[in-house]
Amino acid sequence: MGGCLKKRSLLKMPTSVDYLVVGAGLTGSTIARLLSDKGREVLILERRRSPGGNVIDFLHPSQIRVHKYGPHYFRCSSRRIWDFVNRFSKFYRYEPTVKIVADGQYWDWPINRDLVAKHPRSPAPRPKVKPQDFEEACLLKMPRAVYKAFVEGYTRKQWDVDPRSLDPSLADRIRINNTGESTLTPNSSFQGLPTDGYSEMMKRMIEGIPCSLGVDFLRRQSEFRARKGLVFTGAIDEFFGFEQGRLGYRAHRRCHKFLRDCSQYQAWPQVNYADRADPGLLRRVEWKHLMPPSARKQIQGTVITEDRPFTPRDPDDFEYPIPTRQNSRLSEYYRARAATVPKLTICGRLGSYRYMDMDAAIEAGFGIAKRLLSEKSKAVCPGVTIAHEL
Numbered sequence: 001m002g003g004c005l006k007k008r009s010l011l012k013m014p015t016s017v018d019y020l021v022v023g024a025g026l027t028g029s030t031i032a033r034l035l036s037d038k039g040r041e042v043l044i045l046e047r048r049r050s051p052g053g054n055v056i057d058f059l060h061p062s063q064i065r066v067h068k069y070g071p072h073y074f075r076c077s078s079r080r081i082w083d084f085v086n087r088f089s090k091f092y093r094y095e096p097t098v099k100i101v102a103d104g105q106y107w108d109w110p111i112n113r114d115l116v117a118k119h120p121r122s123p124a125p126r127p128k129v130k131p132q133d134f135e136e137a138c139l140l141k142m143p144r145a146v147y148k149a150f151v152e153g154y155t156r157k158q159w160d161v162d163p164r165s166l167d168p169s170l171a172d173r174i175r176i177n178n179t180g181e182s183t184l185t186p187n188s189s190f191q192g193l194p195t196d197g198y199s200e201m202m203k204r205m206i207e208g209i210p211c212s213l214g215v216d217f218l219r220r221q222s223e224f225r226a227r228k229g230l231v232f233t234g235a236i237d238e239f240f241g242f243e244q245g246r247l248g249y250r251a252h253r254r255c256h257k258f259l260r261d262c263s264q265y266q267a268w269p270q271v272n273y274a275d276r277a278d279p280g281l282l283r284r285v286e287w288k289h290l291m292p293p294s295a296r297k298q299i300q301g302t303v304i305t306e307d308r309p310f311t312p313r314d315p316d317d318f319e320y321p322i323p324t325r326q327n328s329r330l331s332e333y334y335r336a337r338a339a340t341v342p343k344l345t346i347c348g349r350l351g352s353y354r355y356m357d358m359d360a361a362i363e364a365g366f367g368i369a370k371r372l373l374s375e376k377s378k379a380v381c382p383g384v385t386i387a388h389e390l
């Protein structure tokens with residue numbers, strides 16, 4: 001009887017750890033790994049059934065590797081980031097090539113300087129003018145005809161808003177390749193894909209660190225207590241119960257098809273669709289192209305995936321923060337709100353409400369881990385019981 005009572009009261013005690021990391025994506029796993037490497041006590045909570053967040057992949061029965069949330073091409077120019085990911089996986093060299101369908105034809109994506117030069121501009125753009133929106137920023141980089149053919153339609157499909165309502169900084173992601181360059185990111189020093197896939201790499205990254213899968217922290221926060229720090233890598237508006245409204249997100253619905261009798265469906269790994277022939281279709285990926293040539297040869301059939309953008313309601317589907325002025329203002333509110341909660345760090349793709357490539361997520365994780373590790377002198381402060389902070 002006594003034992004039973006004791007067990008019951010123990011069950012009510014929150015699990016108390018020094019650092020609670022919510023989310024086992026690249027950001028959370030990088031931070032957890034670095035804290036754990038330095039001997040800190042860490043618990044990871046992940047609401048999905050497997051770690052890895054947005055980068056997870058799986059092997060289709062045909063042995064073709066598919067990235068569950070769209071193709072993830074790893075590239076970086078930082079030796080430190082490259083060494084970090086290589087701790088957990090070997091990589092094979094892979095430089096993605098992407099084509100875009102515009103005006104009914106296939107073109108290289110990114111477009112190149114030759115194409116831009118074929119469309120003389122009058123009046124000439126004034127590069128010193130600070131663009132006010134995405135369209136203006138694009139028109140400083142390329143002629144209107146090129147913008148209309150290659151960028152405008154694709155942008156409307158992807159974001160479902162007028163390109164003039166999007167932040168000019170989004171245009172920074174549009175590269176114009178030099179003549180002769182035909183890959184997606186020719187300037188990155190390190191490029192590749194993990195030999196055994198991202199899911200395996202992510203499992204190895206958090207090896208030895210306690211990780212509870214299938215736990216939604218926001219539903220069960222009274223069960224956990226973070227003594228020194230809570231790192232939350234989910235959506236920042238969801239963390240605060242959408243109290244000032246919802247931030248906008250886009251996502252892709254992915255339809256995977258296995259074509260048993262087809263050895264190659266398209267000549268490139270990824271084809272983007274800028275035209276309106278199929279208004280919902282944004283891109284088509286053929287996964288075999290991402291595999292090392294030796295593995296590819298042995299496979300029968302092919303797997304293709306068609307991506308169609310939509311506006312998700314369920315936070316588990318959130319993929320891309322929509323960079324409009326309105327969202328930017330609201331995310332500022334949530335960031336300021338987060339800054340008032342002691343020991344709380346909200347970060348990552350959805351926490352910082354900003355698209356970040358994998359290398360950027362890791363780099364941000366390095367910075368956060370460094371800050372948390374340098375805060376050790378403050379560790380004697382009473383811990384935070386998160387439920388009371390909300």
Ligand SMILES: Cc1cc2nc3c(=O)[nH]c(=O)nc-3n(C[C@H](O)[C@H](O)[C@H](O)COP(=O)(O)OP(=O)(O)OC[C@H]3O[C@@H](n4cnc5c(N)ncnc54)[C@H](O)[C@@H]3O)c2cc1C
Pocket residue numbers: 022023024025026027028029045046047048052053054055069070071072073074075215216217218219233234235252319320347348349350356357358359361
């Ligand atoms: C479609 C798409 C394609 C991309 N392609 C590339 C690419 O080619 N190259 C590249 O470098 N980058 C790419 N990226 C970016 C890459 O996916 C991100 O850099 C990476 O996902 C960031 O990791 P994260 O940990 O910040 O977020 P996530 O991967 O989203 O991880 C957050 C984790 O937190 C968990 N979580 C959320 N809320 C809770 C909660 N309440 N309780 C418990 N767990 C919770 C989630 O389940 C998730 O696992 C792409 C992104 C998208 C959307």
